[in-house]
Amino acid sequence: MDWKNTFSPLSVNADDALPELMLAHLASWGAIQIVGTDAKSYLQGQVTCNVVSLEAEQMTFGAHCDAKGKVWSVFRIFHHNGGYAMFQPLSAIDVELRELKKYAIFSKAEITHSGDIALGLMGVQAQAWIDSHSETRGDVRSIEGGSAVKIDSQRWLLLINSERTAELVNTIEAVKVDESLWTRFEIEQAYPVVTQAEQNEHIPQALNLQALNGISFNKGCYTGQETVARAKYRGINKRAMYIVKGNIESPLSDDEVVQLERSVGENWRSAGQLMVHYTFANNTAIGLVVLPNNLDEETEFRLSSQPDTRWIIEALPYSLNDDE
Incomplete structure (x- = not known):
């Protein structure tokens, strides 16, 4: 049986108790991967968050903007497979990849659409499962096949290769649910989800990135910085x-x-x-x-x-x- 066909909708109300451990295939999510000796410095000059200060066990929100400060992509960025992964809605990746690569020809940085698969581990037992499958205790951990990233108290992202995905899905003792439950938690936590339909429409503050530590106001220049700074210091943001x-x-x-x-x-x-x-x-x-x-x-x-x-x-x- 194809592992992709093992996930089913879970019909619940807002106050219903949920299974203690759930796994979802996040089919509408993906990642851009950046590797190379200039990956860190290149990203530092492109995105709103501080990539230079990002530790190996940390994840942070960030945004990539055009010159006018309008957002191409909101992502979670973390160390992954010897470089960085920018986890975001799949529909935004084609445009974001094109925009992010515009000036990379001058840098030793390879920017690609990652072939890794995104799984969402959810529930009160998610932390215990991760702890039993990793040797470290940070918010970003190397696990078999890729990385595990803590999203909140009851959610972990698994970004892993296809071989490990098939093995995990077929062996894990968890309720396999469709990705709509992951979307529910994104909404309840008010985490911005910028799909293709919302690209190039908003500045980062209109997506609450400043409240989620997704903007560094002292990191130096990056694309769209002037607009982002004016929104903070002159109060021009009205959304x-x-x-x-x-x-x-x-x-x-x-x-x-x-x-x-x-x-x-x-x-x-x-x-x-x-x-x-x-x-x-x-x-x-x-x-x-x-x-x-x-x-x-x-x-x-x-x-x-x-x-x-x-x-x-x-x-x-x-x-x-x-x-x-």
């Missing part, structure tokens, strides 16, 4: 990413853009598109969306394609205030 929640009348498409509208008096106006979304068993759903950061907390929303639905903004799990 932020929020968790929204509401009901649905019919299933939300994973292949089409899902638009939100917001209530303005007795009228409705376009508010933005869901970056990602997840639906619970009781036909409520959650998603991430970039909105003006001065909206009233009581602002009501609805799905453009389902006008009888009602959505609201949920509290973020972190602060957007630079002073907190």
Whole structure:
């Protein structure tokens, strides 16, 4: 049996208990790999995070921008297979790879779309499983076939080769779920997910990267730095990413853009598109969306394609205030 066919949807509500150990094939995620003697210095001049100070056992968020500060890619970067891996939505990789490689011809850095496979290990027993399969105790660990990266208290990313993937999937004693549950946790943690549909639309602060330690303001020059610095020191950013929640009348498409509208008096106006979304068993759903950061907390929303639905903004799990 093909290991890719062993994963099934897990229909749950927000408060339902989950299996203690779950494994998902993150088929809509991938990684860019950078190796070579100039890999560190090249990335340092391209991305918002500080690659020079990134230790072997650390992972950090980062973004790669165009010259105007608009984001091509939001990624998690970590040491992997003798270089670096930039883990991100698969649909963003083609454009991001093209943009990231533009000036690499002048550097001893090889930038490629990694052939490694992404698996998500989830649940209260995820940490114990990782501990039993690795000799080190950092947030990034070398394991058989690749790397294990801690995402949060109950999630680990496994970026491993195809041979090890088949072996692991066929032998692990875990509930094999589809990747939608991983998406749910990304939303609940308010971690930005920039797919192809959102590329070159937002500056990093509109995606809350400053609250997730994904921007270094003292690392030196990188592409788009002027815009990112002005957004911090002159307060020019007027948008932020929020968790929204509401009901649905019919299933939300994973292949089409899902638009939100917001209530303005007795009228409705376009508010933005869901970056990602997840639906619970009781036909409520959650998603991430970039909105003006001065909206009233009581602002009501609805799905453009389902006008009888009602959505609201949920509290973020972190602060957007630079002073907190």
